[in-house]
Amino acid sequence: MKYIDEFRQxxxxxxxxxxxxxxxxxxxxxxxxxxxxxxxxxxFRYGVQxxxxxxxxFIHGPGCPVCVLPIGRIDNAIQLVEQHDVxxxxxxxxxxxxxxxxxxxxxxxxxxxxxxxxxxxxLKAKAAGGDIRMIYSTQDALKIARDxxxxxxxxxxxGFETTTPPTAVAIKQAQAEGLSNFSVFCNHVxxxxxxQAILDAPEPVQIDAFLGxxxxxxxxxxxxxxxxxxxxxxxxVIAGFEPLDVMQSALMLIRxxxxxRHEVENEYTRAVTRDGNLKAQALVSEVLELRPEFEWRxxxxxxxxxxxxxxxxADFDAERRFDMPAIQASDVKGCECPAILRGAKKPQDCxxxxxxxxPENPMGSCMVSSEGACAAYWxxxxxxxx
Amino acid sequence: xxxxLPAQIQQIxxxxxxxxxxxxxxxxxVSLALVDDVHAGDYVLVHVGYALNKIDEDxxxxxxxxxxxxxxxxx
Numbered sequence: 001m002k003y004i005d006e007f008r009q010x011x012x013x014x015x016x017x018x019x020x021x022x023x024x025x026x027x028x029x030x031x032x033x034x035x036x037x038x039x040x041x042x043x044f045r046y047g048v049q050x051x052x053x054x055x056x057x058f059i060h061g062p063g064c065p066v067c068v069l070p071i072g073r074i075d076n077a078i079q080l081v082e083q084h085d086v087x088x089x090x091x092x093x094x095x096x097x098x099x100x101x102x103x104x105x106x107x108x109x110x111x112x113x114x115x116x117x118x119x120x121x122x123l124k125a126k127a128a129g130g131d132i133r134m135i136y137s138t139q140d141a142l143k144i145a146r147d148x149x150x151x152x153x154x155x156x157x158x159g160f161e162t163t164t165p166p167t168a169v170a171i172k173q174a175q176a177e178g179l180s181n182f183s184v185f186c187n188h189v190x191x192x193x194x195x196q197a198i199l200d201a202p203e204p205v206q207i208d209a210f211l212g213x214x215x216x217x218x219x220x221x222x223x224x225x226x227x228x229x230x231x232x233x234x235x236x237v238i239a240g241f242e243p244l245d246v247m248q249s250a251l252m253l254i255r256x257x258x259x260x261r262h263e264v265e266n267e268y269t270r271a272v273t274r275d276g277n278l279k280a281q282a283l284v285s286e287v288l289e290l291r292p293e294f295e296w297r298x299x300x301x302x303x304x305x306x307x308x309x310x311x312x313x314a315d316f317d318a319e320r321r322f323d324m325p326a327i328q329a330s331d332v333k334g335c336e337c338p339a340i341l342r343g344a345k346k347p348q349d350c351x352x353x354x355x356x357x358x359p360e361n362p363m364g365s366c367m368v369s370s371e372g373a374c375a376a377y378w379x380x381x382x383x384x385x386x
Numbered sequence: 387x388x389x390x391l392p393a394q395i396q397q398i399x400x401x402x403x404x405x406x407x408x409x410x411x412x413x414x415x416v417s418l419a420l421v422d423d424v425h426a427g428d429y430v431l432v433h434v435g436y437a438l439n440k441i442d443e444d445x446x447x448x449x450x451x452x453x454x455x456x457x458x459x460x461x
Contacts, residue, residue: 001410003392015457137435162388269445
């Protein structure tokens with residue numbers, strides 16, 4: 001495929017590996033955090049890690065929206081189905097994320113919905129009769145709302161800045177069409193805020209430089225990272241998701257670290273500009289605004305790190321339309337997802353990995369999502385490596 | 387979640403802001419609500435049913451040249 005195959009060429013990968021080997025200073029250790037799960041998967045799927053000198057370490061970041069969504073929000077979504085009898089539209093990964101243990105008493109449920117027992121998930125709620133639809137696009141959710149005028153249809157919106165504009169489009173479209181049975185359970189989160197939270201943590205993980213997000217940056221541009229790089233003195237290279245992009249970006253970061261620079265550089269120039277997609281940004285800021293704070297799995301409460309619907313679009317806000325109490329929920333005992341999401345632990349440090357936690361029976365979100373670090377270690381045979 | 391695939395625009399329906407694109411030969415309908423100034427034949431990044439950005443061909447060529455250049459300095 002054009003724009004994919006060229007960026008996976010083996011001979012170029014070998015050449016880049018040679019350039020990296022030559023550029024590294026053998027007396028120092030390079031800790032590069034790839035923020036996005038998409039990069040984590042490229043690193044393992046294409047064996048990029050094995051092409052790196054031993055003193056170049058990739059630290060996996062929290063850039064997987066399914067992984068960072070707190071369990072309480074999954075519980076909220078399950079409640080929407082079980083207690084409010086809505087049609088819930090969701091991106092597919094989310095349906096398998098385990099929610100809390102237990103469920104509501106049967107008496108509180110509509111007669112058509114049976115109680116799902118044990119640790120609940122949207123998939124179990126669906127199996128118990130809940131109307132949960134897996135969608136590809138927000139346009140699908142709008143269509144379901146049009147086709148079911150007598151039912152409440154809720155879009156379970158999650159994702160970083162990449163996935164936010166399509167939600168904004170759907171909300172505007174619903175308002176224009178007067179689609180009053182449609183609403184959005186908004187869980188959109190922001191990348192730069194999470195990067196700051198990682199470095200501001202009380203016991204921050206040692207990170208020398210960042211591989212910056214690919215498609216998030218195609219929307220927000222390179223500019224939002226500039227103050228970050230300056231303030232924290234950390235180099236950032238916006239990197240494409242193909243293996244050669246990752247290698248070239250690692251090389252650029254290594255050169256910056258060797259030179260003592262901390263700039264924002266853009267490797268992914270074919271899709272990312274300094275200003276980003278201004279049309280998408282305008283749509284998002286017209287419809288959504290910052291929440292004062294939002295909980296991230298693994299990172300805790302982060303100020304100004306998520307979005308909610310603006311007052312003008314309040315009619316389409318599921319959190320206002322339905323009674324949705326904040327739910328505090330705990331992770332599965334032994335699950336290291338929180339520490340893995342902070343970069344403090346690697347998936348192989350988790351005792352559950354590959355034993356009780358597998359993609360077929362995930363205990364934590366990092367194994368569920370196709371972008372999760374645990375799923376990458378499992379899928380590409382890194383389970384038993386130290 | 388943030389994955390996006392390069393797709394070539396085949397046909398545009400300007401009134402509906404929709405387009406038929408080809409993703410590696412597979413035809414998909416996507417929304418053009420987030421992009422301006424795209425034409426049949428252009429490559430766009432497609433994410434959850436929306437064209438997110440136009441892919442800049444010149445920049446892609448430059449990046450590939452950069453990879454090759456890195457290799458030259460290494461050998």
